[in-house]
Amino acid sequence: MKEMMNSRNRDRDQLCLAPDGRPDADQPAWRKDFPIDWPQDHYVARRDFTKFMVLVSLGLTIGQFWIGLQNHLRKRRGKPPMMKIVQLSEVATGGTFAFNYPAKQDPCVLVRTGAETFVAYGQKCTHLSCAVVPDTKSGCIHCPCHEGCFDLQSGRPTAGPPRRPLPKVTLTIRSGAIYATGIEERTT
Ligand code: FES
Secondary structure, three states, X not given: OHHHHHHHHHHHHHOOOOOOOOOHHHOOHHHHHOOOOHHHHHHHHHHHHHHHHHHHHHHHHHHHHHHHHHHHXXXXXXXXXXXXXXXXXXXXXXXXXXXXXOOOOOEEEEEEOOOOOEEEEEOEOOOOOOEOEEEOOOOEEXXXXXXXXXXXXXXXXXXXXXXXXXXXXXXXXXXXXXXXXXXXXXXX
């Protein structure tokens, strides 16, 4: 209790009178937002930080609600869910990121082909389901089982036994993250 009183007295000691001599309640709004006293400055900093946190939380909540709504509508239309794959900043140009979509047992791979360009495919080879491996340098998605090759940009077979293209994952970018929005099974 004594400590609290001392703290209040210290705070009061640090307050100074506004240049026009009027009490705080009569000061213009700008003076309250840019105080010259430490206690008031700390109060404004805490208040602004709280406002910032509330806005960030609100943005995240709205974002999650929007994704939930989209997924509900997609489910009703028989479409696969929209799913966040990874933050853009986590995949370097020429880099890859493995994920599962639309179900946990469906391996896929995302490739960042340029600063702003991405492709993603199902990772099971269309010949005998071996796991394919993208090679950005050669532009080929390679299947080590029988030396199959798929074009990196289109997912279509270019060499070896595969005859059908890899399933293509459709992508969208929102708020610095990459989302899968669907998967196209192709025959040609
Ligand atoms: S399983 Fe891929 S080429 Fe045979």
